[in-house]
Amino acid sequence: MSIIELIDIYKKYNSKYILKSINLTIDKGDFVVITGPSGAGKTTLLNIISGIDKPTKGEVIVAGHRLSKMSENELTFFRRHYIGFVFQFFYLVPELTVIENVELALDLIYPESERIYVIERKIGVRTIKYRTYERAVKVLELVGLGPEYYNRFPDQLSGGEQQRVAIARAIANNPQILIADEPTGNLDVRTSQKISEIFHKINKELGKTLVVVTHDLNILRYANKVYQLENGTLRKGVFER
Amino acid sequence: MKLLLLTKRMLIRAGGKTSLAVIALAAGTGTLTASGILHNVLTHVPGAIILENMILIMGLSSLLMGSIFVFFIMFNMFIDRREIIGVLKTIGYPNKFILHLFVLQGALLGFAGSLIGVVFGSNFVISLIFGWRIYIGAFPFSREYPYTAWSGFIFIIGLLLPTLLSYYVAMKAAEIPIVTALSHVPIFYEMSWKFLSSFNKYRYYALRRILRNPILYILLFLISLITMLSTTLTTTFSIVCLTNLPYYRQLLIYIISRAGIIISFIIVFTGSAGYYAIWKSENVRRKMEISVMKTIGWTNKDIIKITLYELLFIVFAPYLISTVLSISALIFIYKITNITILLISFTVATSIAAFLLVLSLLVIFSTVKKSVIENLKILEMELLAEFR
Numbered sequence: 001m002s003i004i005e006l007i008d009i010y011k012k013y014n015s016k017y018i019l020k021s022i023n024l025t026i027d028k029g030d031f032v033v034i035t036g037p038s039g040a041g042k043t044t045l046l047n048i049i050s051g052i053d054k055p056t057k058g059e060v061i062v063a064g065h066r067l068s069k070m071s072e073n074e075l076t077f078f079r080r081h082y083i084g085f086v087f088q089f090f091y092l093v094p095e096l097t098v099i100e101n102v103e104l105a106l107d108l109i110y111p112e113s114e115r116i117y118v119i120e121r122k123i124g125v126r127t128i129k130y131r132t133y134e135r136a137v138k139v140l141e142l143v144g145l146g147p148e149y150y151n152r153f154p155d156q157l158s159g160g161e162q163q164r165v166a167i168a169r170a171i172a173n174n175p176q177i178l179i180a181d182e183p184t185g186n187l188d189v190r191t192s193q194k195i196s197e198i199f200h201k202i203n204k205e206l207g208k209t210l211v212v213v214t215h216d217l218n219i220l221r222y223a224n225k226v227y228q229l230e231n232g233t234l235r236k237g238v239f240e241r
Numbered sequence: 242m243k244l245l246l247l248t249k250r251m252l253i254r255a256g257g258k259t260s261l262a263v264i265a266l267a268a269g270t271g272t273l274t275a276s277g278i279l280h281n282v283l284t285h286v287p288g289a290i291i292l293e294n295m296i297l298i299m300g301l302s303s304l305l306m307g308s309i310f311v312f313f314i315m316f317n318m319f320i321d322r323r324e325i326i327g328v329l330k331t332i333g334y335p336n337k338f339i340l341h342l343f344v345l346q347g348a349l350l351g352f353a354g355s356l357i358g359v360v361f362g363s364n365f366v367i368s369l370i371f372g373w374r375i376y377i378g379a380f381p382f383s384r385e386y387p388y389t390a391w392s393g394f395i396f397i398i399g400l401l402l403p404t405l406l407s408y409y410v411a412m413k414a415a416e417i418p419i420v421t422a423l424s425h426v427p428i429f430y431e432m433s434w435k436f437l438s439s440f441n442k443y444r445y446y447a448l449r450r451i452l453r454n455p456i457l458y459i460l461l462f463l464i465s466l467i468t469m470l471s472t473t474l475t476t477t478f479s480i481v482c483l484t485n486l487p488y489y490r491q492l493l494i495y496i497i498s499r500a501g502i503i504i505s506f507i508i509v510f511t512g513s514a515g516y517y518a519i520w521k522s523e524n525v526r527r528k529m530e531i532s533v534m535k536t537i538g539w540t541n542k543d544i545i546k547i548t549l550y551e552l553l554f555i556v557f558a559p560y561l562i563s564t565v566l567s568i569s570a571l572i573f574i575y576k577i578t579n580i581t582i583l584l585i586s587f588t589v590a591t592s593i594a595a596f597l598l599v600l601s602l603l604v605i606f607s608t609v610k611k612s613v614i615e616n617l618k619i620l621e622m623e624l625l626a627e628f629r
Contacts, residue, residue, distance in 0.1 A: 047419075047420060050331070052331060052419045052420060053419075053420050072336075073335070076330070076333050076334075076335055077333065079331060079332070079333045080332065080333025081333070083331075085328075085331045085332075087328070087423070089324070091324050091325060091327070091328040093247070093325050093328075093329075094254070094325075095247060095250035095251055095254055096243065096246070096247070096250070100243065100246070103243070104243055104329075104332065105332045105333075107243060108332070108333050108334065169332070173332075173333075
């Protein structure tokens with residue numbers, strides 16, 4: 001069953017076609033990797049899949065929604081519930097702690113009225129915890145960050161840890177599709193190994209569909225479909241299992 | 242929602258600049274509020290209009306400067322937090338959230354500034370400091386001058402002006418497309434103007450710098466203009482009052498020697514401090530350029546020449562405008578033709594211009610003096626600190 005369907009996509013930017021006649025079908029539970037030289041339009045393709053950008057021509061169907069016919073507000077709502085996005089430069093909010101950064105994505109899904117308060121009584125101290133907190137803890141455990149990280153700020157974390165928080169934020173709202181734009185581009189080899197294992201875990205254990213733009217062999221290893229984007233056209237990659 | 246938490250933490254992180262804006266706003270609203278008392282005290286004194294005008298000019302310019310600071314802080318926040326805005330939108334936050342985030346910050350700064358100003362400029366506090374001779378009364382509605390209504394009006398102006406300016410920035414921030422927010426393209430695209438090519442290379446480069454970041458340079462221009470104009474006018478007026486109106490000397494000395502001088506001092510302080518802060522933040526970007534230019538083979542002299550051309554716009558032009566405006570105002574509106582007084586106003590403007598010039602050149606000299614490697618190292622550290 002296909003979850004992402006791109007039919008004859010064209011994207012024009014500054015009177016030049018970046019994407020030409022792209023046809024792509026991604027099934028549920030796939031781990032898709034897109035490679036290609038810089039400037040080939042990989043990020044644009046990801047933006048179109050996730051509803052951040054709109055194609056000049058063509059049809060995008062993601063999880064049964066026709067993105068090209070949706071308004072700005074509908075797209076916002078769509079991204080909130082169906083898409084998780086991981087960036088190369090992490091983009092954590094520097095003013096918020098780790099747990100607050102993850103809760104950022106959850107605040108939108110659990111409206112104020114539906115939140116369940118969990119009141120913990122310690123000796124003399126009463127802490128109120130939201131349902132978002134529980135979910136954030138669960139997700140952070142999944143990416144391998146323990147309680148000692150929860151109240152740290154992003155500038156107190158290493159690059160790998162920051163990217164883990166970013167992944168946790170992306171999967172916190174339980175999206176069907178996780179999209180990552182060069183997630184290990186800013187990390188060293190050993191850290192990117194760990195990050196790619198987390199991606200594998202998300203794909204296998206949670207059954208999410210992953211679309212990743214990368215050149216990292218660590219991630220390529222786990223992919224079951226590899227595409228190459230060159231001069232705006234997509235073709236099947238050489239690397240396939 | 243994380244709206245309030247984010248607002249609070251972002252304001253705390255902006256730190257020094259925010260307190261500067263609040264001080265300027267407070268000085269402005271405080272002076273304007275206090276001018277109500279002055280009006281009440283001076284209603285029966287002939288010729289007191291000059292003194293009132295002076296206080297009004299001081300208050301208005303300080304208020305304006307505070308609002309410009311708020312605008313600058315919000316604008317800087319928008320540029321710095323561009324990627325975060327993009328991420329918030331990607332996660333699924335609506336445009337409204339970002340609008341609220343920015344407007345709330347501006348409004349909070351405006352609220353804090355005007356509240357402090359109105360409290361410190363209030364009848365009660367002013368009488369507490371300067372003596373109960375000028376106390377109008379606890380409930381001054383019944384008086385001939387509606388003092389309470391006046392303070393309320395000033396409070397609303399002090400709240401609305403920064404809020405509206407930050408609303409403008411917030412709209413820009415809310416409407417920015419995600420793709421633009423996340424790409425590293427400069428928000429102001431470089432303009433290529435044909436006539437620029439006829440200039441010599443220093444002038445050309447200086448103009449390109451100004452055009453690349455016009456808002457910043459316009460802010461610097463406005464700040465130096467307001468500082469010079471208001472200080473020149475207030476000092477000259479106080480001297481006029483002191484010399485030409487001897488028969489209510491006591492009251493005038495009383496007010497000018499305390500409030501007037503303190504507030505014009507605050508204007509100069511906040512003006513030059515804000516100028517310095519903005520110029521310094523621009524200088525972080527300049528460090529990279531200077532290092533590159535020195536590596537290519539430009540000399541220190543060349544770099545300082547370029548800076549002097551920039552200062553022509555942000556210090557010398559406001560200086561010319563403020564001198565011409567203040568002296569013509571003195572001659573044509575207030576009919577003051579005393580050469581000494583005109584000279585004094587000229588000297589005040591010149592000294593402030595010289596002060597700003599020295600301030601900005603010091604920053605440049607400290608960068609130019611260092612070697613290329615040293616500069617790059619500092620730049621790296623500063624960028625890391627900003628990137629946190």
